[in-house]
Amino acid sequence: LCIADFLFCAMVLPFAISGFWTRTWSHGGALCKLVPFLRYGNVGVSLLSIALITLNRYIMIAHHSWYGRVYRKHNIALMIIFSWMFSYGMQIPTLIGVWGKFDYDPELGTCSIVTDEFGRSAKTALFVIAFIVPALLIFICYARIFWVVHSSEQRMREHQRSQSTNAGSLNNDKRSTIKDTRETKARRNEWRITKMVLAIFLSFLVCYLPITIAKVADSHVHFPVFHIAGYLLLYASACVNPIIYVIMNAQYRAAYKAALCCSLPSPSSEMERASRVQLQQHTNGFKPSVVGGVSGRPSGINDIRKIEHGSRSSFGPKNETATSGLGSQRNLKITRFDLD
Secondary structure (H helix, E strand, C coil): CHHHHHHHHHHCHHHHHHHHHHCCCCCCHHHHHHHHHHHHHHHHHHHHHHHHHHHHHHHHHHCHHHHHHHCCHHHHHHHHHHHHHHHHHCCHHHHCCCCCEEEEECCCCEEEEECCCCCCCCHHHHHHHHHHHHHHHHHHHHHHHHHHHHHHHHHHHHHHHCCCCCHHHHHHHHHHHHHHHHHHHHHHHHHHHHHHHHHHHHHHHHHHHHHHHHHHHCCCCCCHHHHHHHHHHHHHHHHHHHHHHHHHCHHHHHHHHHHHHCCCCCCHHHHHHHHHHHHHHHHCCCCCCCCECCCCCECCCCCCEEEEECCCCCCCCCCEEEECCCCCCCEEEEEECCCC
16 A cells, blocks of 8 residues: 555656646656556555455454464465556556557546547546445445444443352353453454554545546546546545554554654653553453554564563563462563554
8 A cells, every 4th residue: 555655656646747737748658658557556556455454454353263364474465466466457458448548638638548439438437446346345344343343342331230249150250251351452452453444444435436426427527627626636645544644553653753853762661551551461361462554464563572481681670570470470571562
């Protein structure tokens, strides 16, 4: 997704700005074919990437036992290759002039997909397929995610209400409630990442729905201003995702701050907070799920933790040593470098 957005900003936007500003094309016939080919291809990659990310979130939350089998390295590589090949492969007929062609569109003032000598154009079909298919997949996945999260919290509330004063019954209810509490905490941890992907999907609707409506309802460009406005929103989509990451994810904020200030962030406060949380989770017997970036892969930052038996070593005063109350009274040293 980042690569597609970067290529879009670097190789498409400059030519689009020039075309809209001068209302003509002065960059040659070859670029008049290449630029719209890259434009629509990168748009397709972005949409498929968002859809695949949403599917990743759905499997992580609703079918966690499948996750390790589905998202292996070679499977992830195949998904990425598919998104690029499908997005660009759909345009091959237009590129060779079999189904419409890439050429200058005087109504829009830029190079785009225009009708061929037989009056055929792939523009409407491409926009409908590129928008409807990802939108349906994303909608279905989010509907299921909302249902799973709601059911989990509802089950926890029911267990809390059904606690008995009977000692044996109370112990059973306590164990059951602790189990549900662990599941709910894990799902909430995943839900924080999912909310960010949901924000990306909403921005996807705002940025892509207008141009899709314009292409379907006004295929002959009787109202070019609506098409231009739709293109401007489409171009803005490549710049929106990093802003969403910064607003909704603490790790991205820290990384951007470090990059912009040309310095490495101090991990001490995060280490202290993470150690306390990890220590409490270990004491309760809760093993948190590993959550990665938006793609769902375990993060190198979140996943780096070291558990050592023994006394304090060279990690310094920032590490915390705790005594496990379960069994052998061995000292456990827990270090976690970041926890969002």
